[in-house]
Amino acid sequence: MQVVSMTEARNNFKAIFDAVFLNNEEVIIHRKGRENVVVIPFDEYNSIKETNYLLSSAKNREVLMRSLKDAREGKVFEKDLIEE
Known part of the structure; x- marks a missing residue:
């Protein structure tokens, strides 16, 4: 499982989505001062x-x-x- 910052997610949107889809990998997007979110395959x-x-x-x-x-x-x- 990968954890990235909101800025990193924004800058690497396609790569993160490709990793989630191709590697069946969850990615946690850390949002400073807010609830984190998880991107998972559909x-x-x-x-x-x-x-x-x-x-x-x-x-x-x-x-x-x-x-x-x-x-x-x-x-x-x-x-x-x-x-x-």
Whole structure:
């Protein structure tokens, strides 16, 4: 993860965006006296939003966590897909 100042970000806008996109790298832009911001790849942003959505429902979160626990314990099985 890279941290740059606001001035550096402004002066190297294209290079920073290329690094984020090409290297799947987060860049923190430090803003003196203000909240910092993070530039992330759009796919990563979408993934975060989807995860937040899936975990926002208590029931859905419970089902997902149970499924993860079962998978980690080897309690898995295969099913054939029905093609139509």
